[in-house]
Amino acid sequence: MSNRQRAFAAIIENDCILMVHTVIGEKNYWTLPGGGLENEETFEEAVIREVQEEVNLKVKVIKHLYTNSYELGVEKCFLAQVVEQNSPIIGFDPELPLDQQELKEVKWQPIKEMAEDIQVSEVIRSLGL
Structure with a gap:
């Protein structure tokens, strides 16, 4: 699998950033919501x-x-900015069977506190926070 382009969202509200808890085998981490591009997307x-x-x-x-x-x-x-005020709830990866989902939790x-995270540190730098 090569050339897998990905896109992620930094959604920030009240000095918090929305992140998802992901578990893939032995890997266990928090990340920004996002993933791979589909054809022509x-x-x-x-x-x-x-x-x-x-x-x-x-x-x-937004930018x-x-x-x-x-x-x-x-x-x-x-x-990115939320356009319909709902509470985030964990979704699912349509490419994976229900019993093999990698998304475990969503949290503001x-x-x-997340400034050491690679993605969040780039967001902070990009926004000058």
């Missing part, structure tokens, strides 16, 4: 779809924050 379209799938929120993209390279390609992070994390 733009990064912006992907981030809107991924947020809907992973945390059941409708968002709009591009940063681009990084990773082992399989390029990933872009966007500042205090952005300052």
